[in-house]
Amino acid sequence: MLDHCELQEMRSAGAYYSWTNKVVRSRIDRAFIDSLWHETFDFTQVTYMANGLSDHTPLLAKPDDTGLQAKEKEQRERYIATLTSILSLLQQQSKMKWIQYGDEGSRLLFAKAKQRKLATYIYTIKDDSGNRVEGFEPVGQGCTDPSRWDWQGAPTYKLGKGYKWQLKVQRHVNWTKLVWARTVIPRHSFIAWILINHRLPTRSRLSKFQHLSTTLCPLCNAVEEDENHLFLTCHYAQTLWTSLQQWWPVPLATDINSLVHKIRRIKAAPAKNRITYAIFTAIVYYIWRAQN
Numbered sequence: 001m002l003d004h005c006e007l008q009e010m011r012s013a014g015a016y017y018s019w020t021n022k023v024v025r026s027r028i029d030r031a032f033i034d035s036l037w038h039e040t041f042d043f044t045q046v047t048y049m050a051n052g053l054s055d056h057t058p059l060l061a062k063p064d065d066t067g068l069q070a071k072e073k074e075q076r077e078r079y080i081a082t083l084t085s086i087l088s089l090l091q092q093q094s095k096m097k098w099i100q101y102g103d104e105g106s107r108l109l110f111a112k113a114k115q116r117k118l119a120t121y122i123y124t125i126k127d128d129s130g131n132r133v134e135g136f137e138p139v140g141q142g143c144t145d146p147s148r149w150d151w152q153g154a155p156t157y158k159l160g161k162g163y164k165w166q167l168k169v170q171r172h173v174n175w176t177k178l179v180w181a182r183t184v185i186p187r188h189s190f191i192a193w194i195l196i197n198h199r200l201p202t203r204s205r206l207s208k209f210q211h212l213s214t215t216l217c218p219l220c221n222a223v224e225e226d227e228n229h230l231f232l233t234c235h236y237a238q239t240l241w242t243s244l245q246q247w248w249p250v251p252l253a254t255d256i257n258s259l260v261h262k263i264r265r266i267k268a269a270p271a272k273n274r275i276t277y278a279i280f281t282a283i284v285y286y287i288w289r290a291q292n
């Protein structure tokens, strides 16, 4: 094949082997030249260089022609110069774009900031006679005169008052602390809260909405199960409340409302009261659990 193509191996210098896998070494890379090469260059040789990234060594064919070498050097320098110019041009272009887009970005940012700021300004307002005045100047005039500003009968607007006003009228109950005290376990709170609102589905209450085979209390099977019976007057509840008296005094009553009222009227240290609330709600919870 080599003979057919009239090729000869080039004279070489440097390492003998051109490839290694760190165990086997082999000269599998060779440089071949034809007659035209011989005609063009007087004396050339290929250098087997040190291998770098590849497991093959690079082969460097260097014609022994100083003129050509100089030309090559010149071309190489020209290539590097061109490449550097292109790169710096691209860098400059991207820098320009960056500045351009950056400017646009900050313009947008400032516009947004201005918009947000504007949203907090009052630009129009209704005056005393109900006419709408517009512009910062008239609004400012309206606001600087305290006699013209009246909110809920007060010259100043208080955040807390405004909040309550937004919530409309709230029902005030005296048992809030009893049900929602820190000491009370949430699931106990929930049952006690429904009980105090008289919404627990006792048999007596359920029978108003649906037919029940019996409305008798499941704990004693003797009296109709309404909330006062189940939680206070039933034998089961009575036992609980009275045995409780031995270690923690809780008022006794025959209906829920008066019991709540009595508990709320206990004069004791707040911490002690919170324990009473926790006990009350716990008993309510466990009676309800026993019934169900």
Ligand SMILES: [Zn+2]
Residues within 6 Å of the ligand: 217, 218, 219, 220, 221, 222, 223, 229, 230, 234, 235, 236
């Ligand atoms: Zn009962």
